[in-house]
Amino acid sequence: MTARLRIYLAGPDVFLANAAEIADAKRDLCGRYDFVGVSPLDNEIDVAGLSKRDAALRISAANETMIRDCDLLIANMTPFRSPSADVGTAYEMGFARALGMPVFGYTNVAGDLLERTRRELGKSIVERAPGRIEDSFHMAIENFDCIDNLMLVGAVEGSGAEIVVNAVADERRFTDLAAFEECLKFAARHRSRGAIGSDRPRNKPARTLAR
Amino acid sequence: MTARLRIYLAGPDVFLANAAEIADAKRDLCGRYDFVGVSPLDNEIDVAGLSKRDAALRISAANETMIRDCDLLIANMTPFRSPSADVGTAYEMGFARALGMPVFGYTNVAGDLLERTRRELGKSIVERAPGRIEDSFHMAIENFDCIDNLMLVGAVEGSGAEIVVNAVADERRFTDLAAFEECLKFAARHRSRGAIGSDRPRNKPARTLAR
Numbered sequence: 558m559t560a561r562l563r564i565y566l567a568g569p570d571v572f573l574a575n576a577a578e579i580a581d582a583k584r585d586l587c588g589r590y591d592f593v594g595v596s597p598l599d600n601e602i603d604v605a606g607l608s609k610r611d612a613a614l615r616i617s618a619a620n621e622t623m624i625r626d627c628d629l630l631i632a633n634m635t636p637f638r639s640p641s642a643d644v645g646t647a648y649e650m651g652f653a654r655a656l657g658m659p660v661f662g663y664t665n666v667a668g669d670l671l672e673r674t675r676r677e678l679g680k681s682i683v684e685r686a687p688g689r690i691e692d693s694f695h696m697a698i699e700n701f702d703c704i705d706n707l708m709l710v711g712a713v714e715g716s717g718a719e720i721v722v723n724a725v726a727d728e729r730r731f732t733d734l735a736a737f738e739e740c741l742k743f744a745a746r747h748r749s750r751g752a753i754g755s756d757r758p759r760n761k762p763a764r765t766l767a768r
Numbered sequence: 769m770t771a772r773l774r775i776y777l778a779g780p781d782v783f784l785a786n787a788a789e790i791a792d793a794k795r796d797l798c799g800r801y802d803f804v805g806v807s808p809l810d811n812e813i814d815v816a817g818l819s820k821r822d823a824a825l826r827i828s829a830a831n832e833t834m835i836r837d838c839d840l841l842i843a844n845m846t847p848f849r850s851p852s853a854d855v856g857t858a859y860e861m862g863f864a865r866a867l868g869m870p871v872f873g874y875t876n877v878a879g880d881l882l883e884r885t886r887r888e889l890g891k892s893i894v895e896r897a898p899g900r901i902e903d904s905f906h907m908a909i910e911n912f913d914c915i916d917n918l919m920l921v922g923a924v925e926g927s928g929a930e931i932v933v934n935a936v937a938d939e940r941r942f943t944d945l946a947a948f949e950e951c952l953k954f955a956a957r958h959r960s961r962g963a964i965g966s967d968r969p970r971n972k973p974a975r976t977l978a979r
Contacts, residue, residue: 569907572907572910573905573906573907573908574865574896574902574907574908583927586793593944601957605872608910608913609864609911609912609914610913610914612912612921613910613912613913613914613918613921614846614916614918614921614922614925614926615920616922617918617919617922617923617926618915618922619924620919621865621866621926622868623868632781632798637907638850638851638852639850639851639852639887640849640850640891641849641851641855642855642914642918644850644852644853644855644858644916644917644919644920645858645917645920646860647855647856647858647859647862648858648859648865648919648920648923649862649919650859650862651858651860651861651862651863651864651866652862652863652865652866653861653866654832654859654863654866655832655835655836655863655864655865655866656866657869663931674849676847678849678887678931685785692849693877694782694941695784696780696782696784696785696942697783697784698783699783699824699836700820701820701821701823701824702819702820702821702824703820703821703824705855706854706856707824707825707827707856708828708829708831708832708855708856708859708860709855709856709859710824710825711824711827711828711829711831712828713830714825714925715825715828715829725920726864727940730905731905731907745958751837762894763879763883
């Protein structure tokens with residue numbers, strides 16, 4: 558019997574008022590597919606007496622260690638205070654991808670990046686040349702028929718998956734787990750084919766320079 | 769004589785109308801400090817005949833290969849269409865960090881994440897409990913005295929650096945390179961102490977599942 562595979566639960570869910578409840582629900586779903594869900598909230602970090610900033614660094618280091626200790630990552634890529642995913646989630650997707658972990662993802666908002674950016678920026682957008690659409694800083698908006706920035710999409714597609722899209726009502730935007738469950742089903746199918754495993758080298762730490 | 773260290777130039781600079789010019793300017797600055805600057809624009813990808821989406825995936829894979837082939841990364845963390853850094857940049861920071869590369873960063877906008885988010889979201893923000901500040905989705909705004917999401921800050925501080933902040937005029941927000949040059953100076957100092965090197969294992973590819 559082999560140990561159950563561990564899934565790092567990346568996403569802005571940690572910012573929810575009911576973050577613990579959602580993490581529990583995700584862990585329960587993971588268990589139903591015989592995975593272990595690992596949430597950034599599982600960190601038991603004693604921040605008593607630390608400055609906010611030192612607490613932040615402690616949390617960041619602990620999250621990195623947790624990712625290294627997982628076998629795959631499922632990212633909640635739902636747009637967060639922007640047309641794109643949460644930056645912390647994007648960071649963790651890149652981190653996992655570099656380690657050779659499969660990176661899966663879902664979003665609870667429909668539309669591709671260009672469409673959402675247009676909606677958010679409105680009239681300040683201009684089509685400066687055919688296919689080159691710019692914001693007021695003359696910066697292009699990615700126009701690749703992609704759900705989000707191409708690095709994020711590349712991580713999921715490069716892992717052999719597609720980003721699961723499930724447009725939900727606004728009030729369930731960060732809590733609806735149907736798309737998350739689709740990612741679990743996909744992961745379970747790949748596990749049964751032996752395509753996802755726990756054979757990566759673990760916990761080689763990132764380097765810290767002496768100050 | 770050893771080969772010059774290679775710096776991956778991460779940032780939303782690639783979206784600028786004068787992206788090539790800025791990449792050249794960054795490469796020139798790198799050369800001045802005896803580094804080789806490597807821009808995502810250096811990719812020579814033939815996208816003729818590809819769908820936009822396939823082109824995107826080709827670019828993403830090429831960028832990942834380029835990062836693996838560098839020795840350190842300097843991220844332009846200037847807020848991009850949100851209170852936070854560009855998500856593609858965040859992804860690349862995580863990617864480099866997981867590989868053990870030093871990750872340095874700068875921003876051309878002052879203020880911490882909470883302050884900028886407050887400014888952007890305005891009245892929809894409430895302090896629900898002491899220290900817990902929420903947006904209209906009841907999602908907390910990070911309140912850690914940090915410039916951006918703690919994972920991003922953790923990457924730079926975990927690399928032994930601090931994010932260089934240089935508040936510039938709006939019209940130079942994405943083109944001013946003074947803070948970038950500060951990162952180079954920092955990197956050069958660490959190189960001379962032998963703290964940055966080219967001794968990482970290279971180009972172990974991320975795994976792709978068969979579909």
